[in-house]
Amino acid sequence: MQNIIDRFISYVTIDTQSDPKSDATPSTAKQWILANRLVEELKDIGMQDVSVDEYGYVMATLPANTDEEVPVIGFISHMDTSPDFNGTNVKPRIIEKYNGKDIVLHEKENIILSPRYFEDLLLYKGQTLIVTDGTSLLGADDKAGITEIVTAMEYLIGHPEIKHGKIRIAFTPDEEIGRGAAKFNVEKFGAEWAYTMDGSQIGELEYENFNAAGVTVTIKGKSVHPGYAKGKMVNSMVIANKFANMLPPRETPQQTEGTEGFFHFSHITGDVEKTVLEGIVRDHDFDKFEARKELLQKITNELNFKHGHVISLEIKDQYYNMKEKIEPVFHIVEIAEEAMRDAGIEPLIKPIRGGTDGSQLSYMGLPCPNIFAGGHNFHGKYEYIPVESMQKAIEVIVKIARRTAERYGASSAENN
Known part of the structure; x- marks a missing residue:
């Protein structure tokens, strides 16, 4: 668990707010700090074909470790945080064994994260929460997703007994201002389908949006x-x-x-x-x-x-609503459902009251459902995330990779 906490905190303490008034890509130069850091980190853990393009899109490959013909799949998260609330000087706090009571985020300003108002807190009684200090957002949207993808790739590299096809990952700038997919090179990414790790509550699986x-x-x-x-x-x-x-x-x-x-x-x-x-x-x-x-x-x-x-x-x-592009390839949702159940999670399939990079990518030829990253109360001082939810998201990524290889490996064997 500690390695997840350390990685997540190292990301959220980098200010990466995007700017809707900027015409540049990325819209803020500070997003390059995280992009460049991720490039080095991905190389360090053993990923291949690691690159960052002129627009700040980071991509990398985990090669297949099976001879079966398995489709190339991808996982995507965004690096920027919302410009809706302060994202500078993020000071995350760790609450171990949450007791179900009020959490004082900022005593002087009387800023309190309370289950009386945010009832979902009670779902995580006894777990480890990461919260803000009341002066900024946290950045779990979507640095939790980045943490989960990097950690899952590291786990798969360290466990070659888990068979999987080729996996592509990408981290995008400017999602929070609606431009996360604007200059995404789908052809270069080269996946048949992908998943954005950008949802909220544990179990969320979404393929329909506004x-x-x-x-x-x-x-x-x-x-x-x-x-x-x-x-x-x-x-x-x-x-x-x-x-x-x-x-x-x-x-x-x-x-x-x-x-x-x-x-x-x-x-x-x-x-x-x-x-x-x-x-x-x-x-x-x-x-x-x-x-x-x-x-x-x-x-x-x-x-x-x-x-x-x-x-x-x-x-x-x-x-636009990605449902139109996902339904013809609904097996990609079924694989995610199976992976969640393998991880002991009951999928919460519901429409997104918002959008993700995946909604645009689906219309660009890369079908892309959305999976939970685990955070709550995005874009504000009451944002928090249970570490256990991040652990489960990592497990789901690993099991999607395994499930995809098993499904297509079995199909290949039957055809032979």
Whole structure:
């Protein structure tokens, strides 16, 4: 267990936040620190074909140790952490044999990780938790996945009696800002399918996600001295408020679950002259996804008619539901299910209320379901991860490799 803790902490204490305002890849130079470190570490543990390209994508190979014809499979995690909350000076704390009670993260600021609010904590009573100090996120999303993949490869290298086909691994930049697969070289990766280790709770296995779009609403106003503004002033902030209030009030992140979609404005900046609303649209159903975008355009048209064409609307599709690409090759999900049960885990198959690199990679020709990495409460100060969940994720990776070799080795033998 200690080697897992040490490896994980060595990764999360490197600041790798991505930046949505940057056009570079990776979007922040500091992601190179972890990328270069991983290259050296992968070489040290005995991986082959270790490389990092000009965009910061790290790839490596574990050669097959069987003569059977086994498909090349892959495992992928992302190096960046979310820009939504402070990711600098991460100071992880280890809570051994968690007692099921409140965890004081920051006494002075009265920041408490409590099972009364975060009920999932009680699933891990008696286990070892890694938490924040209340001033930053932890970075388990997705440095837990990196830890698990590297450790699993190290284990397979040290246990050649476990037969497996060729395995490719990759670590990507900028997933948190929707660009993790943007410059991923699928042909170079060379896998028939892969798994992202980027889920949350132990047992999660996901092959269905949101259709997603980013939205920018720009409202132009006219600033006039308020004492003489009658009939002249156009307050862009007031129109922005009208726009937001014309959306269905119950279709927000905090009021939806499962496959229910939503509208979400996450940022607003402005004054009388100009206000900008930035947000997202999400829905698992493609037709409903399209209807949501049409509603945004309808609201824009109505307010422009009323106020004199002061609103511009920009909608950019970000990724689509990977279910369409996974279902034709559903055996890759079945292998993961079997591996989890081999590890004593009951799979929790459910749709992702978000997206992963895998959703984009699936549409790029690399079918890519998502597997739990073990963390909870991502993107904030209440983030935590049970070490035992990371141990199980490592075990699942190893068993997927073994299961794939057994399934295709048996098929090859039958054909002969």
